[in-house]
Amino acid sequence: MHSQKTPRNGLSCKMVLQAVGKVLRKSKTKPNGKKAPAEEKKHYLEPEYTKVRLMDFGLKDLVSLPSKEIDLNEWLASNTTTFFNLINLQYSTISEFCTGETCQAMTACNTIYYWYDERGKKTKCTAPQYVDFVMSFVQKVVTDDKIFPTKYGREFPNSFEILIKKICRYLFHVLAHIYWAHFKESVALDLQGHLNTLYAHFIVFIREFNLVDSKETCIMDDLSEVLCTPLPPHTHNHVTER
Ligand SMILES: [Zn+2]
Numbered sequence: 001m002h003s004q005k006t007p008r009n010g011l012s013c014k015m016v017l018q019a020v021g022k023v024l025r026k027s028k029t030k031p032n033g034k035k036a037p038a039e040e041k042k043h044y045l046e047p048e049y050t051k052v053r054l055m056d057f058g059l060k061d062l063v064s065l066p067s068k069e070i071d072l073n074e075w076l077a078s079n080t081t082t083f084f085n086l087i088n089l090q091y092s093t094i095s096e097f098c099t100g101e102t103c104q105a106m107t108a109c110n111t112i113y114y115w116y117d118e119r120g121k122k123t124k125c126t127a128p129q130y131v132d133f134v135m136s137f138v139q140k141v142v143t144d145d146k147i148f149p150t151k152y153g154r155e156f157p158n159s160f161e162i163l164i165k166k167i168c169r170y171l172f173h174v175l176a177h178i179y180w181a182h183f184k185e186s187v188a189l190d191l192q193g194h195l196n197t198l199y200a201h202f203i204v205f206i207r208e209f210n211l212v213d214s215k216e217t218c219i220m221d222d223l224s225e226v227l228c229t230p231l232p233p234h235t236h237n238h239v240t241e242r
Contacts, residue, residue, distance in 0.1 A: 042222070044183045044192075050226045052193040059204040059228070073156040076164050079205055081142045086198050087171050088135055093191055094182040095128070103127030108176035109219040127177055134170040141167060168211040175199055176220050200227040 043049065065075050091098075106113040106127045115123045115133050125133070141163055142148050149156060178186065178195065186195050203224045206212045217224065 043187075044179050045222060045226065049183075049187065049192050050196065050223075052196060059201050060208065062201065063205040063208045073160055076160075076209060076211075077142075077148050077156075080164055080167055081148070083171055083198075083202055083205070084135075084138045084142060084167065087174055087202070090191070090195060090198055091131055091135075091174055091178060093189055094178060094185045095131075097182055097185045098128050098131070098177075100126040100128060103177075103181055106130035106173065106177060108173065108180040111176075111219055113173050127181065131174055131177070134174060138167050138170065165211050168206050169213075169216055171202070172206070172212055172217060172220075175202065179220070179223065196227055199223070203228055 063079065065072060104126055106115075106125065113130060115125050115130050117123055145151065145154065147157055147160065147163060175195075175198070179199070183192070183195075186192050203217070206217070
């Protein structure tokens, strides 16, 4: 029996539209783009920000394989493609503040990420260059019908799991950089609710299928613990009022 083919978009259309609308409306308000020193307090951990989320229900239910009728690889491909689109969009909201001058290296919590090219050669690059490498790589993989097959009868390649893990690791680097270097700008654009929800959804997904090594994600464990814990029922979530 053929497995069900699931659509690879539309999981969070409302979220995307809200994010785009916000940026379009607020693109003229350029926040002060001074870079935060490494030892500065992590503003993204302050309760006034961590309680701001678009939704607060069982993310685990949202990411777990819905039924045995759906092929696991299809589910991973569908979700990974959606996260790629959403993280790309979230980065685009602050990309004008992420330049070769403001972000001379791809940093997150005192970690510097280096890009390794196809031959495994380590390359030092700025954050925008790194993100560009990531997005180009992921775009190429998710649109390659030999790796992410969309036609019935096509099998996923043996390298599929390795590639999914690689993509998720790269996307994690982008999210970590947004928090570390551009959280203030995300707040100025009033997009911290989108960022927090996207981050929590992504972390619960990669944990569910063990897609990124904890040695990679541990630098953000403090935030992951706060955001992946449901809010107490009485907490007022003002973002949903929009
Ligand atoms: Zn940056």
